[in-house]
Amino acid sequence: MFSPETILQAWERSAGQCECEKRIHKHFYTPCGKSLVWKAKGSPGQGGWDAHKITPSGGDGLFNCEILCWDCYRSVTGYLASTKYSDYYQGPTQQVQIGDYIRLESGDEGRVTEISYDSVHIKTVDGVDTVVSNSEIRRIITNYGQSSKQAKDPFRFYNLAVIKKLTGLKAKNLNELVDNLEKVPDSVIYYHTHQFLQEHHYLNPEPANDFAIWVTDSLGDNVLGERLANVNPFSFRDLEGIRETLINIIEEHLSQHANHREALEGREFYFIKSARFIFPTPYVAHDLREFVGVLRNISLGSLYFHIFESRLKSVRGLNDFSLWLIDSLGEEETGRIIACLDPYTYTLEGLRSSLITLLEKSIK
Amino acid sequence: MSLDQYAPIVGKSAVEELKLIAGKLQGKVVQNINSTFSGGGVAEILNRIIPLLQQLGIDARWSIIEAAPEFYQVTKKFHNALHGRKEDITEADYSLFINTTKQNIEHLKISGDIMFIHDPQPAGLISMKQAIGKKWIWRCHIDLSHPDQEVWHFLEPFVTQYDAAVFSAPAFSRYLPIPQHLISPSIDPLSDKNRDLSPDVINKVLRKYGIENDKPIITQVSRFDYLKDPVGVIQAFEMVRSSINCQLVFAGGTASDDPESEKVLDEVRERANSNPDIHILLIPSGSDIEINALQRASTIILQKSLREGFALTVSEALWKAKPVVASAVGGIPLQVKNRITGLLSHGIEGTAYAIRQLLANPSYAKWLGENGREHVRHNFLITRHLRDYLLLFLALDHPEDLVHFT
Numbered sequence: 001m002f003s004p005e006t007i008l009q010a011w012e013r014s015a016g017q018c019e020c021e022k023r024i025h026k027h028f029y030t031p032c033g034k035s036l037v038w039k040a041k042g043s044p045g046q047g048g049w050d051a052h053k054i055t056p057s058g059g060d061g062l063f064n065c066e067i068l069c070w071d072c073y074r075s076v077t078g079y080l081a082s083t084k085y086s087d088y089y090q091g092p093t094q095q096v097q098i099g100d101y102i103r104l105e106s107g108d109e110g111r112v113t114e115i116s117y118d119s120v121h122i123k124t125v126d127g128v129d130t131v132v133s134n135s136e137i138r139r140i141i142t143n144y145g146q147s148s149k150q151a152k153d154p155f156r157f158y159n160l161a162v163i164k165k166l167t168g169l170k171a172k173n174l175n176e177l178v179d180n181l182e183k184v185p186d187s188v189i190y191y192h193t194h195q196f197l198q199e200h201h202y203l204n205p206e207p208a209n210d211f212a213i214w215v216t217d218s219l220g221d222n223v224l225g226e227r228l229a230n231v232n233p234f235s236f237r238d239l240e241g242i243r244e245t246l247i248n249i250i251e252e253h254l255s256q257h258a259n260h261r262e263a264l265e266g267r268e269f270y271f272i273k274s275a276r277f278i279f280p281t282p283y284v285a286h287d288l289r290e291f292v293g294v295l296r297n298i299s300l301g302s303l304y305f306h307i308f309e310s311r312l313k314s315v316r317g318l319n320d321f322s323l324w325l326i327d328s329l330g331e332e333e334t335g336r337i338i339a340c341l342d343p344y345t346y347t348l349e350g351l352r353s354s355l356i357t358l359l360e361k362s363i364k
Numbered sequence: 365m366s367l368d369q370y371a372p373i374v375g376k377s378a379v380e381e382l383k384l385i386a387g388k389l390q391g392k393v394v395q396n397i398n399s400t401f402s403g404g405g406v407a408e409i410l411n412r413i414i415p416l417l418q419q420l421g422i423d424a425r426w427s428i429i430e431a432a433p434e435f436y437q438v439t440k441k442f443h444n445a446l447h448g449r450k451e452d453i454t455e456a457d458y459s460l461f462i463n464t465t466k467q468n469i470e471h472l473k474i475s476g477d478i479m480f481i482h483d484p485q486p487a488g489l490i491s492m493k494q495a496i497g498k499k500w501i502w503r504c505h506i507d508l509s510h511p512d513q514e515v516w517h518f519l520e521p522f523v524t525q526y527d528a529a530v531f532s533a534p535a536f537s538r539y540l541p542i543p544q545h546l547i548s549p550s551i552d553p554l555s556d557k558n559r560d561l562s563p564d565v566i567n568k569v570l571r572k573y574g575i576e577n578d579k580p581i582i583t584q585v586s587r588f589d590y591l592k593d594p595v596g597v598i599q600a601f602e603m604v605r606s607s608i609n610c611q612l613v614f615a616g617g618t619a620s621d622d623p624e625s626e627k628v629l630d631e632v633r634e635r636a637n638s639n640p641d642i643h644i645l646l647i648p649s650g651s652d653i654e655i656n657a658l659q660r661a662s663t664i665i666l667q668k669s670l671r672e673g674f675a676l677t678v679s680e681a682l683w684k685a686k687p688v689v690a691s692a693v694g695g696i697p698l699q700v701k702n703r704i705t706g707l708l709s710h711g712i713e714g715t716a717y718a719i720r721q722l723l724a725n726p727s728y729a730k731w732l733g734e735n736g737r738e739h740v741r742h743n744f745l746i747t748r749h750l751r752d753y754l755l756l757f758l759a760l761d762h763p764e765d766l767v768h769f770t
Contacts, residue, residue, distance in 0.1 A: 107376070159384055163755040164546040166531065168539035187765040199743055207704055217702060266509065266693065270534030272546060275759055278768045279384050299377035 002060050007051045010065040011038065018049065018069035022076070022117070034069040044070050052076055056119045056131050076117055096120055096137065101144040101289045104136060109293045111147070125293040126282040150287050151328040155320075157283040157298055160305035162195065162274045169271040172263045174219070177211070178250050180271055186239040187273040193233050193242050195274055197344065198304055209233070211246060211269075218263040224253045234344045237317050278305065288329060292359050300348045307343050307351065319343075321355070334362040365412070365554050367419045373553050374747045382747065385754045386420035388769065392757060393423040395476030399439070399485040401428055405549070405676075406482050406505050409749070412552050416750055422757075427474055429486045435464045439485045442519075445512035446484065447671075458518060465489065478757055481526075490525045499760040502526040505549070507536045507673055507694060527760055532674045533695040543763065545756055548698060550749035551679045551740070556652035558683055561660055569657035573613075573645050580610040580663035580723055585655055585680075587616050588628040588646075591671045593691075595635050596712050598642060600668065603716035605641060608723050615645040615658050659684050664722050664729070668715050669693055679744040682706065682736030687729040689718040699744065705736040 002010075013019075018032035037047030048070035058064035068076065096102060096112050102122065103109040110124035120132050167188060171177040181189075192210040207213060208229035216225030227249050236242045263269070283298055285291035295303075310320040318326075318339045325335035337358060343351055371379045396414065398406050410426055417424035438460050441451040465488030472489070481489055482503045493500055502523055508516070508531070516538070523529060523540065530545045531537040537544055551558050570577055582601060586592040594614055601612040614632065618625035629646065636642040647654055659665060665681035665688050672694030679699055681688050688706035690696045700706035707718040722729040742748065758767070 159381055161381065161385055161751060161755055163752055163759060166534060166537045166544040166546050168537065168544065170534075185765065199739075207701065213701075266535050267697075268535075272534060273765065275755075275764075276766050277385070277755055277758060277762070278766075279388070280770060281384060297377060299375075299381045301381060302377075 020072035398482035448510035600715040
């Protein structure tokens, strides 16, 4: 962006006349020279003009600033070069306008902020200003067009990263398992009922929680293993509820079946807890189109955080995405559909795809 | 290697995540200390991980302690004893350990925000903490599940002075009054041992060792060591071979510091009894591409160990999408989730049964192998290891279970 001082200096240099010398604007040997009005900066009316970067990557100095009348300015920044012009001047061959949301073959996507004769500026979904040459612009996969409905509040994406901590606690039979389940912190319950989703998120169907697997594989108790596997973390609002249910199932089982089986040495249940770190990412979405663009690019840790983790802290029992869709965009129906998805039955990549498909339908 | 070279393997977003976390640690000086710059798994992982930490803006440094050969004989005995083997350790041995530690404290020129000490040899350097402060981490790469109590009681007062300890598997840890982290080791998908190979390279290696690729190949890659149960591997193979036409490759090396390995090799050769379907291959150390090729040429990979450390050979096999049959010992159950990423067995007959199941059901074997590759991609590659180390460094200043940066 040019500073006000630079624009003023360029204006004085232009003597209030358009400085365009582009042959494609049919200015042969002499500048356009159209008379301009200082107060009409940024205006399409008579005397309208704006300051333009001669070379997109040439910086914000006076030498790279030219004063153009509105016609020339629009023609340069918003022009859609015909095939004939592009043959001569290698201009953008696709229909792009400022404000369009585009997706390129390189995987970059974002909103067009400026167009010049040899390149297009886009602000990518992670907030980076990128200059894309015409040759790259030719490889646009999709131009989604202008902005859809703006959200009341933008959606900022966070990323969840987990490190595992050992508690030193272990159980070799069901009694020890229950004793420890009663006293371990919530972060242990979280680890053994959620972490496997992150570690095995590529599997569909997901394996059961750690307790169910241990009871089946190490104690050989298939009946109890099945009952524990049926504990669906999605149906609970908090970790305390999951803990209570697990304890009740095991205690009930113990009261009906005398289970004295012990795990072999080395196959005991080791209680592990999660230490969770939540980081803000540079990804921010202001509308649904940007939201879908970010969804395509965020880490699985981020997707996991907003879908799984957020439900545990939400008083309404909704994930972050649903809350934003309903409260900030008024997309009540889509928000509710996403809230009803059972994310525990998807792989994380499968969940990402399903969300994108659902939101794309909503945009249409 | 450049960090961005991992993006096509683990995804651009996973590499971005590393940069995001590292953003909270910019300029931190992390001083790694172990006992050698080369040889052994610790040096191998430090050689790979330190340049990547540096690319992420962490000032990671690496120093080694200096000691006479006698010190390493003592620490070798410590190592064996901590693994549960009975060793004759004298008072003079303990004195040598303490004196060498003192000499290193006097002469070692180290500085850093975080002192990252690997394994027992330099563990005594923690005595510097009182004088220089800083955060201290003890990274234990060995299995402490059944340590010789005398040696452990000697080391424990050092370990408990650290700000945190790190173990590779839950069963390897001890009950300690300091925070303990679980960080598994990893493999590097871009190393010679794991990178993709062309069919030409694979066939050339098979030709070199006289292996015809005309029937299923069942392979175990491991040192010639009783704890890898090579004779049990042959017995399991023979049970399978009686009904299914297949061949066995047992590929490994002998260790110069293990006089037993030559004896094991002789025994294995004798047990193989010139069976043309059993290939006993003595592979020189450093032949990473050959090991890679043999794993890639295999139909099934075994790891029928009686005792194990973490057994990264299992991750190597899974990364090549091979169905694995392995014993449920050491770190193997973390890598092989039974019937999901491979098959666990508990004896010779179980191993034979599992091999038969896989040979008879190629689509099931393929499914297990593909799951195994994904399991390794997300949990046992060097990028996950890096992420864990970054979070470990952050956890030193943020000991709570939930940390929300804004």
